Amino acid sequence: MRAPEPRLKPLVVEADESCGNVFADLGLPNPEERLAKGLLILHIQRIMKRDHLTQTQAAGRMGITQPALSSLLRGDVRGFSLDRLFRCLRAMDQDVQILVGPKEGEDASLSVILAPEDDEEVLLAAAAASSPAAIGHVLGAANATSVPKPSPIHRPHLPRLQ
Secondary structure, eight states: OOOOOOOOOOOOOOOOOOOSOHHHHTTOSSHHHHHHHHHHHHHHHHHHHHTTOOHHHHHHHHTSOHHHHHHHHTTOOTTOOHHHHHHHHHHTTOOOOOOOOOOSSSSOOEEEEEOOOTTOOOEEEEEOTTOTTOBOOOOSHHHHTTSOOOOGGGOOOOOOOO
16 A cells, blocks of 8 residues: 655745846846847747748848857847847848937836737837836747737837748
């Protein structure tokens, strides 16, 4: 006869509410820029998947080496400014638009808005490290319904992806 297995106690984990930017939550420097770069990299990945591109093919289009692209896709952004990422996206036949307007909160913020693909919702990423109203990035249509719509100043007309 086997002895009864001991009952496991439920694991209780305490968590703090996120401000919407994991980099700000972790106290890392330049959290808005880190989030913006992350979203641009995720968009590059989306294009690669959509166009069935290998890293070598995508790197060739962007004018960088395959090892540099591989590092970038793993999150190593050393050597990649926002401007360089914009150039990479333009080389992948993407329009890049920059919208500057008056700040909406106490502090100015940096945000990235990705154009919708097919019939997806507009994907929004806003990082305002010092604002509790910061919105985290959303990259799947399933989660898009939980993201507030951007205010008019953050909704430029963006061309649909081809």
